[in-house]
Amino acid sequence: MQLLNQQRIALSMFFFLSGFNFSSWASRIPTIKSALDLNEAELGTILLTMPVSSLIGLPLSGWLVAKLETRIPLTIAFLINAVCLSLIGLATTPLTLIIALFLFSLSMRIFNISVNTQAITLQKRYIRKINGAFHGLWSTGGIVGVGFTTLLISLDITIVPHLVSVSVLTVLAGLFSYRYLLRNDKSVTGNKLAFGKPDPYILYLGMLVFFAAVCEGGMFDWSGIYFEQVVQEDIFTAGYLIFMSFMALSRFISDKIIDKLGMANMYILSASLIFSGIALSILFPSFWPAMVGFSLVGFGCAAVIPMTYTLAGASKKYSPGLAISLIATFGIVGMLIGPPLIGYLAHLFSLKLSFVTFALAGIMLIPVSRAFFRMERIETES
Template sequence: MKTETQQRIALSTYFFLSGFCFSTWASRIPNIKMAFDLNEAELGNLLMVMPISSLIGLPVSGWLVSRFESRHPLIVSFILLAASLCLIGIADNLILLIVGIFCFAFSMRIFNIAMNTQSITLQKAFKRKIIGSFHGLWSTGGLLGVALSTLLVKLNIPIYQHLPAVAIFTLILASTAFSFLLKKDRSTQGNKLRLGKPDKPTMYLGFIVFLAAITEGGMFDWSGVYFKEVVNEDVFTLGYLIFMVFMALSRFFSDRIVERIGMERNYIISASLVCLGVLLMIVFPYFWPAIIGFCLVGIGVAAVIPMTFLLAGSSTKYSPGMAISIITTYAIVGMLLGPPLVGYLAHIFNLKISFILFFTSALMLIPISQLFFKQKKENIQE
C-alpha cells in the first residue's frame, strides 16, 4: 500500500472519531438538560462555556501548528478530548460538568486545527480533491455516534456508562492510527499570527464558516430538543440522525459536484437549500415536513466548510496551518455561539421561532461568498 494511501486512511480515522465523539456529546444534551433541570436560557448559558474555551485555545493552537508537526498536537489533544468526554459523562454537579465541557471545547479546538492542517497538506499528494471525503467521514462518525446514542437511549443506558465507554474505545483507535499519520508537515513560512484583522480574502472565508457553523452547531445541539418539544417525538434523536445522514452522504459527493459546477455556484445552491429546509420545519412543525426540512439543511451545509477550508489552504499570506487556525476561530465561535443564541431566543420567544437564526445565517452566505470571489478576481488582476 502506498504511503499516501496509508496516511489518508489514518487521517480518515481521526475525522471519523472526531465526528463520533462530538455527536455523542451533542445527542446527550437533552439528557443533561433534564438531569440538571435546566430551562432553555440556563442551557444556553452552559453551552456558552464552549466558545469561551475555544477562544482561549486560539493562541495555543496557533503556536502549536507553527511549532510542531501537526500529528503531535493531534494525538495529545485527542487524549484530552477523550478524558473530558468521560468527565462530562460522570459529572454529578454543575462545576464538574462545566470543567468537562470547557476541556472538551478546548481540546476539540486544537484537534480540529491539527486534523485539517494534515488534510490540506495531504491533498497536495493527490490529483483529485479529497477534502470532502474527510469531512464526509466526520459526518459518518457523527451519524454512527447519534445512531448508537439513539439505541442506548431506547435501552435506557445511562450517560455515565455511555460517554466513558466511547472515550475509551475512540482513544484505542486513535492510538492505533497515530503512527501512520503524515509526518514532517511543519511549514517554515507564514506561521506568524499578527494581531488585528486578517487580509480580506481570509476574513471573508472566516465569515463564511462562521455563518455555516452557526447553523451546523445549532442543528447539532438543538435538533434533539426541537424534535422532542416542538415535533413531540419521543425518539428525540431522530431529527439529528436524519440531518447527519444527509450531510454525510452529501459530503462524499461534494468533491465531484464542486469540480462540475464550481465553488461560487455551489455556495449559492447550498445556502438556498438551508433556507428552504429551515422554513419548512418552522412553518410546518410536524413529523414529515420536519424530516424533509432536516434533510435539506443537511444537504445544504455539507459542502460549505470543506470548500472554505480548501480555499483557506491556498492562501498566499499564511501557511496552511495558520490559515486553517484563523478561519477555524470563526468556525468554532460560530458553531459554539449558535446554540446559546438559540437558547436565549427560545426563552424570549419559543424554540420554533428561534430557528429563524439558521435561516438568516444561511441567507448571508450568498453575498459574503460573492464578495470573496470578487476580491479573489481583483487580486489575480493585480
C-alpha cells in the first residue's frame, strides 16, 4: 500500500505541474502578443501551431506507450515541455515562437497520453476511483499558475525570468518524482491499430470526448470575452476563474459521485449541468446569473473526459495507451473546431447566441452515452 501511495503522489505531482506549466504560458499570451507586435489574425494563425502539433504527436505517443514503459515517454516529454516553456519566453520572432510552440505542444501531447495511460493502470490497482482527482490536480495547477502569473505581473516581473523559473522548478520536481512512477506497465497486447470499420467502442467514447472538448476549449478561450462584451464586467477574468475553479472542485469529488450514481447517470448529470449553465448565462446575462451559470458549466464539463478515459482503459480491442491515443484525437478536433466556430457564429449573429453551441454540445452527451452503454449491455448479454 505504501508503494501505491508513493506512485499516486508522484503521478499527482506530474498532473499538477502540467497544469501549472500550461497556464503559465497561456496567461502570458497578451504579453507575447504585445512583445512581437502581433495583430489578432497573426496571433490566431500562430496558435494553430498547437492543435496541428498535437495531431502529429498522437500516433507518435501511441507508438511510444506501446513500445516502452509509460514512465519513460512521460518523463522525457515532461522535461522537454518544461524546457520549451522557457523557449516560448525567449522567442523574439514569430518563427522562433512557432518552433517553440510546436515542440511545446508536441511534448505536451506525448506527456498527456503517457500520464493518462499510467493513471488508468494505477486506477485498476485501487478499489476506489481516483482518476478524477488526477484531472482535478491538473485544473488546480492551472489555477495556481494563473494566480502566480498575476502576482508576477503586478510586481513587474517580465516574461523571461517568469517562464525560466517555472521551467527550472518543474524540471527539478519532475526528476525527483520520476523514481516513484509506476514501472513494468508495458502492454503486451492491443498495440496494433486495426484499419477498416471503426470500432464502435472507441467511436462512441471519442464522440463523448469531442463534445466535451468543444465545451472546454470554447469556454477556455471565450469565457473572459463573454464577461467583457456580454456581461460587461471590467473584471472579465471572473468568468474564466469561476469556470476553472468549479472544474477543479468537480474533478476532486466526481469519483465519489460516480460511485453513488454510476457512470451512465453521471453523463446525464454532466449534460444537464452544461445545458442549464449556458441557458442561465444566455437568458440572464448579468454578473451573478452568469457566474452561477459558468460554475454549472465547469462542474458539468469536469467529469466527462477523465470518466471517458477510464472507460477507454477497458477496451477489449486496444491497449489502454492506444485506446486513449485514439480517443484523444476526437478531443483535439473538438478543441480545434470549438473556439473558431464560436468566433464565426459571434461574427454572424452575436457572441451571446453563439454560446448556444456549448449547450447543444453538452446535451449531445446524453444520446451518445446512452447509445454507448446500450451497446455495452448488449455485448455483455450476448
